[in-house]
Amino acid sequence: MLRFLAVLLVWWILTDGEASALAFGVGVAVLVMLVSAVLFPRSGYRLVWYRVPGFLWFFVVQSAVAGLDVARRLLAPSLPIAPGLRALTVHLPEGAPRWLLANVLSLLPGTLSVRLQDNQLLMHCLDTGMPLEAQVRQAERRVAALFGVDTGVAL
Amino acid sequence: MSLVLALVAIFLLLTLMAGLWRIWHGPKDVDRMLAAQLFGTTGVALLLVLAEAMATPALRDVALVLAVLAIVATVAFVTRVAQIDRPSADRKEGADDTP
Amino acid sequence: MMTELLLDLLLVVSLLLTALCALLAQDLFRAVVMFMAFGLLMALAWVRLQAPDIALAEAALGAGLTGVLLLDAVSHFRQSDSGAGSGESS
Amino acid sequence: MTLLELAQAVLLLAGCFFYAIGTLGLFRFPDTLTRIHALTKVDNLGLGLIVLGLLPFAAHLAAAAKLLLIWLLALAASATAAHLVALAVRQQQEGNPHDD
Numbered sequence: 001m002l003r004f005l006a007v008l009l010v011w012w013i014l015t016d017g018e019a020s021a022l023a024f025g026v027g028v029a030v031l032v033m034l035v036s037a038v039l040f041p042r043s044g045y046r047l048v049w050y051r052v053p054g055f056l057w058f059f060v061v062q063s064a065v066a067g068l069d070v071a072r073r074l075l076a077p078s079l080p081i082a083p084g085l086r087a088l089t090v091h092l093p094e095g096a097p098r099w100l101l102a103n104v105l106s107l108l109p110g111t112l113s114v115r116l117q118d119n120q121l122l123m124h125c126l127d128t129g130m131p132l133e134a135q136v137r138q139a140e141r142r143v144a145a146l147f148g149v150d151t152g153v154a155l
Numbered sequence: 156m157s158l159v160l161a162l163v164a165i166f167l168l169l170t171l172m173a174g175l176w177r178i179w180h181g182p183k184d185v186d187r188m189l190a191a192q193l194f195g196t197t198g199v200a201l202l203l204v205l206a207e208a209m210a211t212p213a214l215r216d217v218a219l220v221l222a223v224l225a226i227v228a229t230v231a232f233v234t235r236v237a238q239i240d241r242p243s244a245d246r247k248e249g250a251d252d253t254p
Numbered sequence: 255m256m257t258e259l260l261l262d263l264l265l266v267v268s269l270l271l272t273a274l275c276a277l278l279a280q281d282l283f284r285a286v287v288m289f290m291a292f293g294l295l296m297a298l299a300w301v302r303l304q305a306p307d308i309a310l311a312e313a314a315l316g317a318g319l320t321g322v323l324l325l326d327a328v329s330h331f332r333q334s335d336s337g338a339g340s341g342e343s344s
Numbered sequence: 345m346t347l348l349e350l351a352q353a354v355l356l357l358a359g360c361f362f363y364a365i366g367t368l369g370l371f372r373f374p375d376t377l378t379r380i381h382a383l384t385k386v387d388n389l390g391l392g393l394i395v396l397g398l399l400p401f402a403a404h405l406a407a408a409a410k411l412l413l414i415w416l417l418a419l420a421a422s423a424t425a426a427h428l429v430a431l432a433v434r435q436q437q438e439g440n441p442h443d444d
Contacts, residue, residue: 013413014219016212017406060392063419067389070382071365074372083378103423107388112381114430124377124430159353161257163394166360168264170367171295175268177370178287179275185376185433187287189383191321192425193370196387197363198294198317199418200394203411204356205301207401213306215407217297217313219414224318226421228290231322233428235329236283 004033045096048148055146059104062139066109070126084128088136090119093149101143108139160208167201188232195225262302269295282331286324293317348400355397362390376433384426388419 011025073080092098102113102121110130115122125132174197177190199218206214272295276288293316300309369382395415402408 010413013406013409014216015406016410017404063385064389064392066385067362070369070385071362071389074365074369074382074386079372081373081378083375102427103420106423106426107385107419109385110381112377112384112430113427114377114434122434124381126378126381158257159356161261163356163360165257165261165264167363168261168268168298170363171291172264172268172271173367174370175271175275175288175291178291179279179284183376184283185429185436186379187284188429189376189379190370191287191290192422192429193367193383193387194291194294195317196383196391196418196422198298198313199414200359200363200391201298202301203394203398203414205298207398209301209304211301211304211306212403212407214301214309215410215414217301217306217310219410219417220310221294221297221313221317222414222417222421224314225418226425227318228321228325229425229428231325233432235326236332 003036004029007032007036045093045147045149048146051146051148055142058142059107062109063107066107069109073126081126082128084125085114086123086125086128086132088121088123088133090116090121090140092140092144097143097147097149100146101140104139104143105136108135111136157208160204164201164204164208167197167204171197171201184232184236188229192225192229195221195228199225265295265299265302269299282328283325286321286328289324290317290321293320352397352400355393359390359393359397362386362393366390377430380426380430380433384422388422391415391418 007029008025011029012022015021015025090098090101092101098116098119102116105111105113105121105123110126111132112124112126113121114124123132123136171194174190174193177193178187181187181190199222202214202218202221206212206218269292272288272292276285276292279285279288293312296316297309297312300306300312363386366383366386369386370379373379373382392415395411398411399408402411
């Protein structure tokens with residue numbers, strides 16, 4: 001049902017809120033819902049809906065910080081970067097939470113996820129001197145809270 | 156106000172032309188692909204600005220299509236030209252935007 | 255109006271530039287990426303000509319699908335003669 | 345009203361500034377992986393600022409929502425693209441560097 005509402009919302013956005021197209025949109029939304037239910041069955045992870053705005057806010061603020069951080073480094077004449085690779089263990093469960101973490105980390109300050117194999121995450125860091133571990137753990141906590149899962153580790 | 160929009164559009168176009176240098180000179184194929192990605196994001200912004208400046212909301216749909224298809228070229232490059240699928244464990248990569 | 259003229263002029267120059275680069279590039283991959291850039295700029299040109307529908311088609315086909323097909327073709331070329339491919343790009 | 349327009353102009357120009365930085369990053373950073381950093385993060389900030397600056401222009405709610413949708417889509421696309429390109433670079437470094 002939530003899927004249906006989400007698809008209908010996207011339809012409404014795409015048609016610029018045209019009221020006459022909405023009746024057709026309901027039919028399309030039903031079809032898309034059925035097809036998506038067949039193609040992507042329930043993965044067992046459910047978003048905790050009331051935590052989505054908080055997560056989005058965290059993400060937007062952090063990605064703005066990331067942009068400013070790279071811009072500051074670029075504009076400094078000495079180019080203060082110390083790139084390097086760093087491997088970490090991810091405590092999130094397999095599937096959607098892990099992929100979300102990897103994708104979100106690519107947009108957070110200083111990190112870029114390169115490879116995710118089982119629970120080993122290989123990252124490229126813009127500055128290996130930054131407190132990266134704490135940052136990754138914070139993002140991990142946020143993703144875990146978003147999906148309402150337990151990471152199994154006292155973080 | 157439309158003066159600011161026009162100036163912004165000109166500036167973004169100049170940024171694009173700077174990206175051309177990277178496509179031509181880029182030491183590796185990957186760098187060329189990155190420049191193409193820059194073209195995608197800058198093109199989206201440019202189309203959105205032009206949609207306001209020329210008062211044609213249909214251009215937002217063009218920007219939407221461009222944002223969707225920009226990734227397709229990158230995926231094609233990564234799977235075909237760079238061929239990341241040597242170890243079979245990494246074949247999951249294409250599916251990570253589905254959830 | 256001065257700024258719009260400047261915008262169109264820049265667009266024309268960059269279009270010609272990318273078209274020439276795509277034609278003259280020795281390396282096939284470089285030519286393909288140049289062609290994708292050309293497709294995007296062409297879409298912008300259609301926008302400036304007040305034809306958003308053609309711009310939509312150009313963005314989808316020129317910058318997107320044709321680029322993918324050409325990249326695929328380049329990879330097939332490289333697979334068939336991987337030795338000659340690097341010598342070609344001198 | 346003029347205050348809003350001023351804020352919009354500032355946001356748009358800031359977006360331009362970040363796009364310029366992103367392109368500068370493409371020139372200044374030494375290797376491909378750091379260039380991905382610059383491109384992904386800075387350009388998305390630039391796009392975000394430009395979308396924010398254009399939001400008050402939107403005629404109605406759906407148009408504003410479409411702008412935000414485009415931004416979200418571009419974010420997801422560039423994060424995925426950055427990850428894929430980084431993976432490709434890594435594989436080429438490990439395996440045979442057959443590229444010139």
